[in-house]
Amino acid sequence: DVVMTQTPVSLSVSLGGQVSISCRSSQSLVHNNGNTYLSWYLQKPGQSPQLLIYKVSNRFSGISDRFSGSGSGTDFTLKISRVEPDDLGVYYCGQGTQYPYTFGAGTKLELK
């Protein structure tokens, strides 16, 4: 199985600040078709996860451009700029390149 390692486990940020979350995979996430199926999700308290970013750097419909994804191969980053109260929650990376699909353990974003 592909192991997804997220760091840090938790993050404190001031409103308006910027944060980065790292996600590393134990194997390359480049699919045979050339695509890299690495996604980022945010789970707000008491809610289902919601898709933010897919295929490394593509923002899902309606997602603010304050969220950006980057990376390649086994090393990926989610950056959030100008943090707002609605950004707080747990962020997960997930891979859909290889079965079984796997997720990182999550990064909790809290207010400083």
Next chain:
Amino acid sequence: QVTLKESGPGILQPSQTLSLTCTFSGFSLSTYGMGVGWIRQPSGKGLEWLANIWWDDDKYYNPSLKNRLTISKDTSNNQAFLKITNVDTADTATYYCARSWYFDFWGPGTMVTVSS
């Protein structure tokens, strides 16, 4: 507008079979490229992918649950199903269904408690 909603028994006893239903709208599982996945989350813990079913009836399972999983679909009624046999307290979780490829839309989840 894409929506999904999970339904399940709420509570069941160890060794029973868990049957879950995902009822969705806004897309069809007969459309090329469409799929539905099941993911679960024990309270306060992370996400675990369980299974996926695709428009062409291809099915994939998480081997960590060995042969306990069965996924199926009813295209006419826009539903997907998941069965987990021989449940244990470790299967207590919120179960989500989500649209694939990217799990772009999720249901609100259904809580399942396994307890004697």
